[in-house]
Amino acid sequence: MLSIIAVLAVVVAAQATPAPASALDIDFDVEFSIPAVHNPDYVRNGTAAMLKAYAKHYLTPTREMPEAFMSALHKRQDGSVSAEPSGGAEYLIPVTVGGEQLNLDLDTGSADLWVFSSLQPASQRRGHAYYTSSDSSTYQALSGSTWNIQYADRSGASGVAGTDTVTVGGTTVLGQCVELAKTVSSSFVSDASDGLIGMAFSNINTVRPQQQRTFFDNAKDSLDSPLFAAYLPANEDGSYDFGSTDPSKYTGNIQYTSVDSSNGFWEYSTPHYKVGSTIYSQSGYTGISDTGTTLLLMGDNAVDNYYAQVSSAEYDSRQGGYVFNCSESLPTLSISIGYLNFATIPGSLLNFAYIGNGQCFGGLQSVGAGGQNIYGDVFFNANYGVFDASGPSFGFAPLN
């Protein structure tokens, strides 16, 4: 384990993007690890995890889905609080915003740092820590700035924006854009997280009229190396390591591939995959590393080829995915991250959830009609993932 370095890296965020932050560059080596606490209330529900991913990424199903799934995906939500498992955040990190400690979902698939706030109706804040800008002497409003995150199922969050001091582990950014929720949908109310800290690229930040930079974009130059790494072992607490990688958490060498950030994601080529030792090509697909999605979502051919090697597996339209007899062991899946490097996910980690009657829901499911595979937490349950802004590039190595 790396220790937390008690050095403050002070960075002054620029108000504008893409102009570089006018950094108060204090040149200490900064590297630290923060806990990614496994949410003890997280309930694995495959259908709910599918719905969240399909809504967040505007995916179009190619197979018959449960009626409730389709109506949720296309209907406006009524804003009432749902008691059902929401398919929310599985890991949370402590973040201090203007002196208030919040537990946020570190999401490499979005680029907004938004928090529950006193501007929301009290009923939406129940059970959450929230940020009150008037309690913070360092808050400054970004006059006229708004933000809006809308998912395809009309869930989402929106509000106003300002700047404040934000601390994650050993790094503090002064003047970080903080997005205050005025309203969030029921799925966020019932979720454990008090907001999100988006770690995708700033070009998909939703603040308007002036787009804002992510926390990582502001902090990266003050880190020992401009990177962070996700360590998310299955059903356990993990960590995010900033500024350096932690060799005690993985085996072998980290294998890097170049990232195309033009769509705002940690996106790379992923031309092949293996089921057991059989290798297949998947032309026309890129992959993104998304810690804010739970499942591994790939093209239908890949999903069909995988479950073809599981004799009890069948597509279940009532669940919206492949299910199989839990007593059958699943084959290893390997995915090429870039052209040459295969990341491996053992079959045991592809058994996502028990659904009853001896049946289990698979952790690999269809990405629908899209051409962008989504490699979510199931990928990180097996692999340490490195998000490196130099390049940029994405690296991985099997968990220790």
Ligand SMILES: *[C@@H]1O[C@H](CO)[C@@H](O)[C@H](O)[C@H]1NC(C)=O
């Ligand atoms: C799983 O989630 C779906 C979609 O939100 C929901 O309809 C279903 O009731 C949930 N299943 C369980 C066992 O809670």
Ligand SMILES: *[C@@H]1O[C@H](CO)[C@@H](O)[C@H](O)[C@H]1NC(C)=O
């Ligand atoms: C699952 O497989 C086991 C072992 O072959 C069998 O005993 C059991 O009946 C099967 N369960 C279902 C739901 O098919």
